Amino acid sequence: MFLMDFNSPVDEYFVKVVLRSILIIVLATFFAQLIVAAVIAVLYLFLTTEGFAELKNIFQYLDSFPIVMLGVFTVAIFIRPLTFDEWIVFLTALMITPTMYYWLRHSLGSIKSLRDFASYHQVNSFRSAQVMFPFYLAFCVDYFFVGLKNVLLPLVFILVVSDYRIILPRLVEVGLTYQAFFLFLSLFVSLHILSYREMRI
Amino acid sequence: MSSPYLELKSVTVKAKGEVVLRELNLVVTENEIMTLVGPVGCGAEGLIRFIARPQNFGVIQGEVKWHQPCRLGFVSNQLGFFDELSVFDNLSLALRFIGIRSHTHLGEAIEKVLRRVNFWPEVKPFLHQPVKELSLFHKVKMNLARSLLFKPDFLILHDPTQFLGPIQIIEYENIIQRMKPKVSSLWFTTDLEQAARASDSIAVMKEGRLLEFGLAEDIFTTPKLLETEQFVTRRIHV
Numbered sequence: 258m259f260l261m262d263f264n265s266p267v268d269e270y271f272v273k274v275v276l277r278s279i280l281i282i283v284l285a286t287f288f289a290q291l292i293v294a295a296v297i298a299v300l301y302l303f304l305t306t307e308g309f310a311e312l313k314n315i316f317q318y319l320d321s322f323p324i325v326m327l328g329v330f331t332v333a334i335f336i337r338p339l340t341f342d343e344w345i346v347f348l349t350a351l352m353i354t355p356t357m358y359y360w361l362r363h364s365l366g367s368i369k370s371l372r373d374f375a376s377y378h379q380v381n382s383f384r385s386a387q388v389m390f391p392f393y394l395a396f397c398v399d400y401f402f403v404g405l406k407n408v409l410l411p412l413v414f415i416l417v418v419s420d421y422r423i424i425l426p427r428l429v430e431v432g433l434t435y436q437a438f439f440l441f442l443s444l445f446v447s448l449h450i451l452s453y454r455e456m457r458i
Numbered sequence: 459m460s461s462p463y464l465e466l467k468s469v470t471v472k473a474k475g476e477v478v479l480r481e482l483n484l485v486v487t488e489n490e491i492m493t494l495v496g497p498v499g500c501g502a503e504g505l506i507r508f509i510a511r512p513q514n515f516g517v518i519q520g521e522v523k524w525h526q527p528c529r530l531g532f533v534s535n536q537l538g539f540f541d542e543l544s545v546f547d548n549l550s551l552a553l554r555f556i557g558i559r560s561h562t563h564l565g566e567a568i569e570k571v572l573r574r575v576n577f578w579p580e581v582k583p584f585l586h587q588p589v590k591e592l593s594l595f596h597k598v599k600m601n602l603a604r605s606l607l608f609k610p611d612f613l614i615l616h617d618p619t620q621f622l623g624p625i626q627i628i629e630y631e632n633i634i635q636r637m638k639p640k641v642s643s644l645w646f647t648t649d650l651e652q653a654a655r656a657s658d659s660i661a662v663m664k665e666g667r668l669l670e671f672g673l674a675e676d677i678f679t680t681p682k683l684l685e686t687e688q689f690v691t692r693r694i695h696v
Contacts, residue, residue, distance in 0.1 A: 276640040366536075366538070367539060368480075370534065374534060377511060377530070378552075392551070396542070
């Protein structure tokens with residue numbers, strides 16, 4: 258199905274727009290993960306124990322973050338079809354959700370305890386932050402692949418099984434149709450739920 | 459007679475504007491396990507935190523004197539492991555804090571402490587498995603092992619066994635007892651039976667003051683103060 262005829266306008270569109278958008282989403286997600294890791298590193302260095310506790314309380318609400326985000330986009334698409342840029346933001350946000358969820362909801366307590374542990378053993382904060390940073394990055398890379406699996410695989414799957422030659426020109430005209438959007442939506446939600454269960458977070 | 463290790467002379471300290479310890483006199487001697495007990499808000503938790511991290515407190519009066527140079531270990535009641543990381547990676551983080559990076563050295567040190575806490579045979583097959591696959595007791599032993607990686611001479615324990623079952627608690631106490639010739643311990647516990655079983659001496663605290671201090675047997679059988687007696691016989695609200 259992906260045997261492309263580059264003389265066809267649809268294939269040209271596929272290469273120029275779809276592949277480019279996937280590349281943008283992957284890069285945007287990767288840099289967003291780096292930013293999350295950097296924010297965690299800064300929190301590690303400067304947040305007080307009480308600050309950690311407060312932050313953890315705030316992020317109790319993060320449980321509903323993916324649902325809220327999907328809700329916002331659902332409302333948005335009823336108002337008008339999403340633009341290309343908005344779709345990229347949406348998919349990127351979906352891809353970093355597992356990382357955000359892991360770090361901010363699940364791991365903040367561990368980070369705080371570990372910082373206390375380091376401090377009780379007279380380990381300099383900068384020294385321990387320096388040791389921790391590669392671990393943050395390793396986590397981000399792990400969860401980057403979780404996001405990739407959750408978001409890009411269904412996207413590719415839909416394009417493959419539904420014959421992009423028919424669906425893409427239609428998408429060009431109206432952004433994404435409501436039907437396609439809800440197909441995406443159900444796949445994203447089910448895959449997210451599955452991956453959270455897998456990770457037991 | 460063991461020599462004194464740590465001495466607090468009439469220490470009054472505050473944290474966040476409140477006085478948490480008042481005119482406290484206490485001597486911890488070498489090769490002993492001392493437990494700190496007391497009703498809620500007695501100041502025992504503040505005391506161990508003050509000893510471990512005095513820079514977070516303001517000393518109003520008194521003196522803290524270490525009679526010998528020592529390396530401090532702190533076992534928190536919060537485990538603070540990354541569940542997704544393996545047992546090995548979680549423990550190696552602590553060693554990386556002190557600059558050990560070689561995989562061989564990390565492996566040797568980790569095996570040594572896990573043997574020391576009587577955990578090596580059980581954990582060996584799971585060493586590279588995520589911590590989330592371990593039971594709570596295994597995590598608690600791992601927590602102790604992590605502190606021992608710093609080769610402490612003096613171990614401060616912040617109620618590490620509070621969520622364990624009775625048999626597991628006794629096994630944990632035995633591990634601490636076995637280490638006694640090399641590692642002195644100051645143990646804050648909310649479990650009076652544990653204090654009676656595991657300690658050589660007991661300090662009973664109340665409202666940031668030292669109520670009574672003595673051998674474990676004396677505190678439980680012939681307390682000098684009525685308040686101590688009421689506490690150890692659970693006749694006051696704990």
